[in-house]
Amino acid sequence: MPQKPDIPGKGIVKGLGITMKTALETMFPDGPLKPPSPSKGAATVQYPHEKEEPVTRARGVIALKIENCTACMLCARECPDWCIYIEAHKTLAPPRREGGKPRSVNELDRFDFDYSLCMYCGICVEVCPFEALFWSPEYEYSETRIGDLLHDKSRLDQWMDTVPDFEQYEAGSEMKVKKVPR
Amino acid sequence: MTAITDRQKLQYMAAKAADARVNVELETEGMILNMGPQHPATHGTLRIVARLDGEQVISAEPIAGYMHRGYEKLSEVRSFPQVTTLINRIDWLGSFANEVPFILACEQLMEIEAPPRAQWIRTLLFEMSRVANLILFLGDMGVQLGAVTPAFYAFRDREFVLDQIEAVTGGRFHPNFDRIGGLLDDLPKGWLAETKQVMVKVRRFCDEIDDLLMGAETFESRMRGIGVIPPDVAMQYGLSGPNARGSGIDWDNRRDNCFGLVYPELDWKVWTHPDGDSYARFWVRLQEVREATKMIDQLCDGLPGGPIMAKVPRIIKVPTGEAYVATENPLGEMGYYVISKGGLNPFRVKIRSASFNNVSITPWLLRGVYVPDIITILGSLYFILGDIDR
Numbered sequence: 148m149p150q151k152p153d154i155p156g157k158g159i160v161k162g163l164g165i166t167m168k169t170a171l172e173t174m175f176p177d178g179p180l181k182p183p184s185p186s187k188g189a190a191t192v193q194y195p196h197e198k199e200e201p202v203t204r205a206r207g208v209i210a211l212k213i214e215n216c217t218a219c220m221l222c223a224r225e226c227p228d229w230c231i232y233i234e235a236h237k238t239l240a241p242p243r244r245e246g247g248k249p250r251s252v253n254e255l256d257r258f259d260f261d262y263s264l265c266m267y268c269g270i271c272v273e274v275c276p277f278e279a280l281f282w283s284p285e286y287e288y289s290e291t292r293i294g295d296l297l298h299d300k301s302r303l304d305q306w307m308d309t310v311p312d313f314e315q316y317e318a319g320s321e322m323k324v325k326k327v328p329r
Numbered sequence: 330m331t332a333i334t335d336r337q338k339l340q341y342m343a344a345k346a347a348d349a350r351v352n353v354e355l356e357t358e359g360m361i362l363n364m365g366p367q368h369p370a371t372h373g374t375l376r377i378v379a380r381l382d383g384e385q386v387i388s389a390e391p392i393a394g395y396m397h398r399g400y401e402k403l404s405e406v407r408s409f410p411q412v413t414t415l416i417n418r419i420d421w422l423g424s425f426a427n428e429v430p431f432i433l434a435c436e437q438l439m440e441i442e443a444p445p446r447a448q449w450i451r452t453l454l455f456e457m458s459r460v461a462n463l464i465l466f467l468g469d470m471g472v473q474l475g476a477v478t479p480a481f482y483a484f485r486d487r488e489f490v491l492d493q494i495e496a497v498t499g500g501r502f503h504p505n506f507d508r509i510g511g512l513l514d515d516l517p518k519g520w521l522a523e524t525k526q527v528m529v530k531v532r533r534f535c536d537e538i539d540d541l542l543m544g545a546e547t548f549e550s551r552m553r554g555i556g557v558i559p560p561d562v563a564m565q566y567g568l569s570g571p572n573a574r575g576s577g578i579d580w581d582n583r584r585d586n587c588f589g590l591v592y593p594e595l596d597w598k599v600w601t602h603p604d605g606d607s608y609a610r611f612w613v614r615l616q617e618v619r620e621a622t623k624m625i626d627q628l629c630d631g632l633p634g635g636p637i638m639a640k641v642p643r644i645i646k647v648p649t650g651e652a653y654v655a656t657e658n659p660l661g662e663m664g665y666y667v668i669s670k671g672g673l674n675p676f677r678v679k680i681r682s683a684s685f686n687n688v689s690i691t692p693w694l695l696r697g698v699y700v701p702d703i704i705t706i707l708g709s710l711y712f713i714l715g716d717i718d719r
Contacts, residue, residue: 158545158546159546159547164540165540204496204514204517267503268414269499270410270414270505314517317517317519318634320637321634321636322514
């Protein structure tokens, strides 16, 4: 516990000294004799003009790799607030090998994410068994109409360009670094 | 003579009547002061109805429930992995700490144990969320009493902690990182070194608060002796966490009732204060932030290698049974009573949150205090509205 100060008002003056010190450090981040640059010393950034780089794992928006999706509906089923809408139909794809039979695949008709409902929990990305969903740290997709927050599959596919590579793990980890399909 | 006596009697009666008239005119009525539901001192939508006599509170009643979101009922219609999404919105300032007791209760029912590395990272993030939560209290307490500067310092330094949590989990406030049997992902490279640097900044912030607030005479005179909770009353109302330790009750779930986390392997201390007033509660929280930074340093140094996920079936079904696990969250004891009937969803989840009990002492505590002290007492009890209403 702090000792009671002998001089009255000593504690307040000490507090004011800390405020003063912080103000000077913000005004003169390069040193007392250099010209002041408060925008450099400040803890904040002027948002629309300069932007902070989000971390690699930041949950900004979910990107969809259309070719990998098989419309298995796992993500739509596991979503806590059911904001994923999937419709698909069966088609025949050309065979993988020469002279083989044509394969039966699911082709996506509709893959919509309703970002006005999404809670950004990441369960869909986690349960996807075919590596079709990825997190992108992109965050600037606000709209003036709430209906525009429903991203269709072409828009979700465009987010794939913004998906960063997975980071290396800390020492001692046994996890394998996954790869983003490009 | 009799006439004079009558006159004296009449004068006496007239004087009495005049006095009575004056008294009737000056007589004060009780007033009902309605604080909230929207009030900056209540951190949300808590309403306090206080009956005043002049400046003094005769009785005060907290009315909660304006932000009831029904998480206990919603949990019954969500599968076990989905529940963590809901429950980290209970105490939104230390959200990772909300997930841990629920996951531990489910692991107890499924009879699996997370690997050591997962337990260490859990404890690490648990303490990080405690630091992020309590830093805001330290700054916020100044705002309640009219000192705005500490709040800015608190938001500045909390951001470093939140950045570290975001670098691991992907979410600043809603990590949703804990899974039954382990964790979602491992730490990214270089994270431990950055965290230790952040802890240096947090310790510097604690020293700043020490000089800015703890030493200031005005702060001290408004906090000392205000809202004294004796230990026996604290026990009766079921206070927990720093509020109980500020009253001198040496009880900490991390030390006394630790389950599934690695606190016994660390070197740390439970701080208590005998006074039980607002100053003591503030002091205990300040020491807890310092203690948490020390713990995080130890956890970063001693992190073992290995897997972070135990063997868990892909579709999680929790066997029939009941389990109660409580941990020491930033606000106090938080526990989940999980009942499972063997299905995909929990049958019933009872959430014991710390703030509900901590705020239930306010009618006892606010009786007889002055109006400005209501703010001091509510601020020093430190509740989160989401934690009261769930």
